[in-house]
Amino acid sequence: MRSTRWDCPVPSPEADRRGGLRIANVAHRYGSGADAVTALGPVDLDVEPGAFLVLVGASGCGKSTLLRLIAGFESPSEGQVHVGGAAPTPGVTSGVVFQQPRLFPWRSVGGNIDLALKYAKVPRDLRPERRAAILERVGLEGTASRKIWEISGGQQQRVAIARALAAETPLFLLDEPFAALDALTRERLQDDVRQVSAESGRTTVFVTHSAEEAAFLGSRIVVLTRRPGKVALDLPSELPRTGVDADELRRSPEFLKLRNEVGEAVRAAAA
Ligand SMILES: Nc1ncnc2c1ncn2[C@@H]1O[C@H](COP(=O)(O)OP(=O)(O)O)[C@@H](O)[C@H]1O
Ligand SMILES: [Mg+2]
Structure with missing residues (x-):
């Protein structure tokens, strides 16, 4: 072979x-x-x-x-x-962002990021700190508990970007x-x-x-x-x-x- x-x-x-x-x-x-x-x-x-x-x-x-x-x-x-x-x-x-944010609408902003961190196998106790850092990086500090439907289209796309960055893909x-x-x-x-x-x-x-x-x-x-x-x-x-x-x-x-x-x-x- x-x-x-x-x-x-x-x-x-x-x-x-x-x-x-x-x-x-x-x-x-x-x-x-x-x-x-x-x-x-x-x-x-x-x-x-x-x-x-x-x-x-x-x-x-x-x-x-x-x-x-x-x-x-x-x-x-x-x-x-x-x-x-x-x-x-x-x-x-790769972390991928599409034209539509494709978030989980029943989860909060933070919940969507947590899921990505979980899939990226980030240990549970490290996730809150990582989540806060990523949300700050995309201009969403303080929004972790907001529901997806409560935020604007632009903010939803920021969440999608944060999610793509959460897993530290090359x-x-x-x-x-x-x-x-x-x-x-x-x-x-x-x-x-x-x-x-x-x-x-x-x-x-x-x-x-x-x-x-x-x-x-x-x-x-x-x-x-x-x-x-x-x-x-x-x-x-x-x-x-x-x-x-x-x-x-x-x-x-x-x-x-x-x-x-x-x-x-x-x-x-x-x-
Ligand atoms: N799954 C598919 N099956 C058949 N044709 C497709 C498929 N996806 C894209 N195409 C065709 O391939 C070409 C390139 O598509 P695409 O990569 O989506 O272009 P772009 O993103 O530049 O608009 C188009 O003609 C499109 O119709
Ligand atoms: Mg296209």
Whole structure:
């Protein structure tokens, strides 16, 4: 029997470290025969630990497909996904935030976080302290006893983010998490996710169709072509990740230039 050790393609030390992500010639199809749809790829990306990778592209280009493959919810039709040098395990290698918060409505805010800590096998006596720290980190201090239906949509999405951060997974994945929120709430959550990701050092992969959101958040921005999504542009961002006021950053010429560049690339890639 062949050892899986030798199944990996070209070694990539950075991408194989904890929190590193390797997407090696990944393509994905849905269905079979005449009904088969090639949704993605081939895509080849090495992501260094701690990066904030944004995948941006038009609706239907395969962004969610790629995120699901990274989470390990599905296996690619071709190629391999490696997280820290091994295949991803759902619920273990990644914390995931979706467009809808998908919380347990009959539990309190704190109860939702406790459940995540329990699944992450955090000992019971350590959970209250961890829960308080995580809620503070996402701007929800003092809300542990509130019921889910008592808090706003933006706050519910903060709980979903806290839940994804509760388990200290190497990857933090977000699929259009702010698409259903109003513009102001969306900006505040963008500010916080940008900061939380940089502070936690966790490798983040964020899916969006918004060039503005991509330019604001990413330390690296990958624009995908229309279906089947391939890499049209792979752009490192020079914007500072920490020690900068978010509103100032949004007004800076550097950000506006990047936003325009990404916007043009998204439009060209969708054509
Ligand atoms: N489970 C599925 N079965 C069949 N086709 C699918 C499935 N999921 C996605 N697709 C198709 O794959 C393509 C990419 O979908 P998706 O990854 O959701 O794109 P995006 O997130 O960029 O909007 C779309 O054409 C979509 O209809
Ligand atoms: Mg999607």
